[in-house]
Amino acid sequence: MYMVESKGGAVGCMIGSLVLLGTWPAMMTLLERRGRLPQHTYLDYSITNLLAALIIAFTFGQMGSSTTPQSPNFFTQLSQFTENWGSVMFAMAGGAVLSLGNLSTQYAWAFVGLSVTEVIACSITVVIGTTLNYFLDDRINNAMILFPGVACFLVAACLGSAVHSSNAADNAAKLRATNFQGSSESDDTSREALADNEIKDVENGNITPPQENADEERVKFGTADFLVALEKRRAIKVFGKSTLRGLGITLFAGLCFSLFSPAFNLATNDQWHILKEGVPKLVVYTAFFWFSISFFVVAVSLNIALLYRPALKLPRSSLKAYLEDWNGRGWAFLAGLLCGFGNGLQLMGGQAAGYAAADAVEALPLVSTLWGILLFGEYRRSSRRTYILLFGMLFMFMAAVAVLMASSGHRK
Template identity: 70%
Template sequence: MYMLESKGGAIACMFLSLFFLGTWPALLTMLERRGRLPQHTYLDYSITNFLAALLIAFTLGGIGKGTHDQPNFLVQLAQDNWPSVLFAMGGGLFLSLGNLSCQYAFAFVGLSVTEVITASITVVIGTTLNYFLDDKINKAEILFPGVGCFLIAVFLGSAVHSSNAADNKAKLSNFTGDYKNGDTSLKDGDIVKSKDLEGGSSSADNVEAGTAVFLMELEEKRAIKVFGKSTLIGLFLTFFAGLCFSMFSPAFNIATNDQWNTLRKGVPHLTVYTAFFYFSVSCFVIAMILNITFLYHPVLNLPKSSFKAYLADSDGRVWAMLAGLLCGFGNGLQFMGGQAAGYAAADAVQVSFITSIRKRI
């Protein structure tokens, strides 16, 4: 089993995780804006996310000869370590609910604001919990001023969302009264043949991002319709996701270090690879149950679908699967870095979401 012990290696893992965890939300948002149902996208995402965990467990977790305190992945599966397994699976539950909530929040609040708020809540709560679980190995005078900055970011992000919502409402009200109640049908004179909804431009036409025409065209094409819905829906989903994200890392920390002494004497702690496997199993099962349910009983007025329709929907599947791989490897690298350098420090990886900033819409 490969064990990461150096601080330099831990930093390298966390920086690589920055890229992976900062990229996958943009891919999910892109697919939703192109009209792909979020249930279809998340099912594809969940499959490759789980495959990434399996790959990490069977390769890095099985390299070389294990010891009594650090057994290989397959050896540890047969050991009596269920208290730690349950903590790992609890962490996977929190992550799955958080990611799923984020997918819907992106449509209501926007990618940049959603990630700033959720990442900030994660750092404020999760880092504080991990600091004490890690027996205060990180320097408080460095760690907590940063936590304070993220707390400020929570309030600023909420204010930005309120400002954006009011701004968009004013633009649409001034442009036409036809969209106040969620009516998104465009008049002939208002249709813009733009193919690039991210930049609002094509070879034939140019639409400035953030304008009323841009907003209406985006609403026409996207899967989750947001016109006529309360802005509080987006904030609720965002804060719920942030609370979920703040709990999965402390749960994983307890699973691998057993700070509460729940394991029987002589039973080794879960290795990061075994814990990540159980963590990902839970995340995968919850995601599959919820999204298959949402196919037939959708939320937020999304159209009904079916498992057959999901299998036939190959448009954008590659991007969704890539997002799952990026998130899976990103989480694995974050946990590897956390085991070596402390999970409170590894929580700083959550600032990667801020690098996902997109143009405001």
């Protein structure tokens, strides 16, 4: 079995996790903006998310022989379920709350945008989850470094809320300037036609914004016409709906995220002494396997129910319609793999250097915001105030991830 033991290896896992976990939300957002039902996307994503966990368990968890009787290989420990089921329950609880959190963010992205959703949810995760992990890990992380990093996340969260408020005001002003509320059906049809090529370019990876040329019949990122065309194509309609709903969903997601890592910590380190004396603690790969099984069961159960009783007035679907919907399925599969491997790397690094330090990967809005700007035109043609707040938010996240990684300890 391969174990990450050095501080450098743990930091490497965290950096890899940061990139992967910051990328998969962009793919899910892309599919929603193309009109694919989020229930279909999440079912596809859940399949490959579980596949990633199986690959990690069958490779790293079985690599070589068991290091000690207290660190058995994956298959050996899998057969010991009757002895370590208490720790398994903690791992499965972590997977369940993470599944609920990820499912919630899929709907929040539509209301408040990819960047702001990730900023607020991840900041809540760090403030609550990192504090819990610090005490669960017997304070192996340097508190004088760790908690200033948590403070940076708090500041970033406040700036993220300000960015959203400022950008929403900018978009409202754009729509008022074009008299969107009073536009005729023919005007709307014209706008949709003008935007169609631009949206397709975004989907196909052409993220170069159109040139400032009045003769070009293309809709520019950040304009009112772009916002209207996007609304027509997307699966979740948001015009005329309060963004407080999106912020409420984001808050719920953040609370779910803040609990999954402490639950996994309890599963692998048995701080509450649930296991009988002599029973090996769950190795990270066995815990991640049960964690992902629970994630998969919760995700599939809820999304099958949402096919027939959809939320937010989405159209009804069915299992047959889901199986026949291949539009963007490859992107959803890829998103699941990225998220699964990202979660695995985060937990491998946390077991080595402390789960509080591993929460540095919650700075994934750094990556998500970059994708939001490049792929989806977020913040294009916004006000100077919005740009200043956006820069401040990103700077605080960069400071936070550096500080939290610097607080890494070494588990004995």
